[in-house]
Amino acid sequence: MIQRINPNRRYADAVVHQGVVHIIEVPVSETDDIRTQVREVLGALDATLALAGSGKDGLLMANVYLTDMADYDALNEIWEAWLPPGQAPARACVQVAGLARPGWKVEIAITAAVTDGEAE
Amino acid sequence: MIQRINPNRRYADAVVHQGVVHIIEVPVSETDDIRTQVREVLGALDATLALAGSGKDGLLMANVYLTDMADYDALNEIWEAWLPPGQAPARACVQVAGLARPGWKVEIAITAAVTDGEAE
Amino acid sequence: MIQRINPNRRYADAVVHQGVVHIIEVPVSETDDIRTQVREVLGALDATLALAGSGKDGLLMANVYLTDMADYDALNEIWEAWLPPGQAPARACVQVAGLARPGWKVEIAITAAVTDGEAE
Numbered sequence: 001m002i003q004r005i006n007p008n009r010r011y012a013d014a015v016v017h018q019g020v021v022h023i024i025e026v027p028v029s030e031t032d033d034i035r036t037q038v039r040e041v042l043g044a045l046d047a048t049l050a051l052a053g054s055g056k057d058g059l060l061m062a063n064v065y066l067t068d069m070a071d072y073d074a075l076n077e078i079w080e081a082w083l084p085p086g087q088a089p090a091r092a093c094v095q096v097a098g099l100a101r102p103g104w105k106v107e108i109a110i111t112a113a114v115t116d117g118e119a120e
Numbered sequence: 121m122i123q124r125i126n127p128n129r130r131y132a133d134a135v136v137h138q139g140v141v142h143i144i145e146v147p148v149s150e151t152d153d154i155r156t157q158v159r160e161v162l163g164a165l166d167a168t169l170a171l172a173g174s175g176k177d178g179l180l181m182a183n184v185y186l187t188d189m190a191d192y193d194a195l196n197e198i199w200e201a202w203l204p205p206g207q208a209p210a211r212a213c214v215q216v217a218g219l220a221r222p223g224w225k226v227e228i229a230i231t232a233a234v235t236d237g238e239a240e
Numbered sequence: 241m242i243q244r245i246n247p248n249r250r251y252a253d254a255v256v257h258q259g260v261v262h263i264i265e266v267p268v269s270e271t272d273d274i275r276t277q278v279r280e281v282l283g284a285l286d287a288t289l290a291l292a293g294s295g296k297d298g299l300l301m302a303n304v305y306l307t308d309m310a311d312y313d314a315l316n317e318i319w320e321a322w323l324p325p326g327q328a329p330a331r332a333c334v335q336v337a338g339l340a341r342p343g344w345k346v347e348i349a350i351t352a353a354v355t356d357g358e359a360e
Contacts, residue, residue, distance in 0.1 A: 002178065002233055004208065009200045011211035015180045017233045018139060019258060022181035022210040058242065060255045061262035063183075063303075063349065065214050069338045080249045088244065090262040091251035092349045094305050095338035098189045098215035109183065109212045113242055113257045122298065122353055124328065129320045131331035135300045137353045138259060142301035142330040183303075185334050218309045218335035229303065229332045 005051050014052045016114060020060070021052040023110045030103025034071040037105050038078040045110060053116035056082070059089035063109040069095040071105055125171050134172045136234060140180070141172040143230040150223025154191040157225050158198040165230060173236035176202070179209035183229040189215040191225055245291050254292045256354060260300070261292040263350040270343025274311040277345050278318040285350060293356035296322070299329035303349040309335040311345055 003016040014023045025044045027037035049055050066075060072093065089110075099107050123136040134143045145164045147157035169175050186195060192213065209230075219227050243256040254263045265284045267277035289295050306315060312333065329350075339347050 002180070004206070007206055007208040009203065009205070010196055010208060011182075012208045013210070015210050017180050022231065024181075024210045024212045060242070060257050061264075061349070061351075062251075063212070065212070067337075069340065072340055076250060083249065085249070086244070086247055088247040088250060088252045090253070090255050090264045090349075092264045092303070092305070092347060093340050094336040094347065096214040097187075097217045097337045100189065100192055100213050107212060107214065109181070109210075111181075111262065122300070124326070127326055127328040129323065129325070130316055130328060131302075132328045133330070135330050137300050142351065144301075144330045144332045183332070185332070216334040217307075217337045220309065220312055220333050227332060227334065229301070229330075231301075 005048065014048050016052050019114045021054050021112050021114060023048050023052070023112065024107065026099070026107050027104050030101050034074045034105050035078055038075055041106055041108050042078065042082045045108065049112060053114045054112045055115055056084055057087045058113040058115040059087065059110060060113055061111040062089045062091040064091060064093040065096045065099065065107045066093065067096060067099060067105050075106065125168065134168050136172050139234045141174050141232050141234060143168050143172070143232065144227065146219070146227050147224050150221050154194045154225050155198055158195055161226055161228050162198065162202045165228065169232060173234045174232045175235055176204055177207045178233040178235040179207065179230060180233055181231040182209045182211040184211060184213040185216045185219065185227045186213065187216060187219055187225050195226065245288065254288050256292050259354045261294050261352050261354060263288050263292070263352065264347065266339070266347050267344050270341050274314045274345050275318055278315055281346055281348050282318065282322045285348065289352060293354045294352045295355055296324055297327045298353040298355040299327065299350060300353055301351040302329045302331040304331060304333040305336045305339065305347045306333065307336060307339060307345050315346065
């Protein structure tokens with residue numbers, strides 16, 4: 001069975017299937033600086049993970065798209081402060097030529113495990 | 121068990137494992153315009169999904185690679201006409217610096233659920 | 241249950257969940273030529289797949305990020321020599337605008353099946 005969270009005509013916020021959830025997050029604002037945009041993305045990710053019955057301890061793989069690799073250190077600063085110790089996913093990070101909105105500096109694709117109901 | 125659909129020395133059209141199928145599709149032609157290339161990709165995807173026992177209602181995650189974000193609206197026009205209402209996957213869309221053939225404008229990576237045999 | 245292999249504050253070498261492993265590999269050196277960098281990535285992948293109870297016959301999907309599509313033929317030469325016949329994954333290959341270190345020419349993200357303990 002497939003659970004789609006907030007599907008519109010183009011994409012869903014998250015899709016859950018067989019205990020795995022797929023999520024894409026983008027920034028709230030096109031004008032914020034990189035640190036704020038990463039915080040926006042990770043804040044949205046927290047909320048979506050919760051809706052999907054997962055959480056930061058369930059991350060399996062992350063694909064981080066930056067529009068400028070000069071933002072790499074700022075990304076990592078916020079990312080590492082956000083991640084619980086010992087819970088890091090596999091993570092790819094590449095600089096792309098652009099994102100869907102000109103001011104976006106980061107987009108993150110996540111695959112995570114549904115952790116609700118699991119024994120700790 | 122892993123089912124590989126049309127594997128060659130470099131890649132398979134699709135790989136199925138534990139009820140999940142991974143598919144990459146590229147355009148048929150290097151000279152077609154973006155709308156035609158998106159239709160070619162989605163047409164090939166329909167065929168490959170069917171071979172894998174899945175379909176448009178089984179999409180979990182899509183990674184759309186465009187070579188020019190100016191094609192974003194055209195992509196969405198064809199994509200939304202193709203997708204059944206309520207069946208959208210999580211979708212990342214980024215502009216890359218290039219694809220394997222110079223004339224390709226779009227490449228789509230898909231993760232989908234095998235839906236054959238499932239109760240509706 | 242989630243098994244994280246060598247997690248640090250930023251990423252894990254591999255993450256295993258429900259019989260599927262996610263792995264990202266980058267080159268050892270920033271100065272090596274493309275063939276050597278691809279060999280380094282695939283050599284590291286061999287080692288990580290083994291740690292995860294998988295192997296080259298378990299590959300499901302690959303996302304290959306090149307910084308220069310002129311390296312495509314060299315990538316394929318090493319890739320095809322490395323892959324066992326009939327075992328190719330679905331594979332996307334895109335040129336990105338940059339990777340995390342300036343000299344890296346290739347990064348590969350892999351989804352693979354855990355094959356240990358499976359009947360052949």
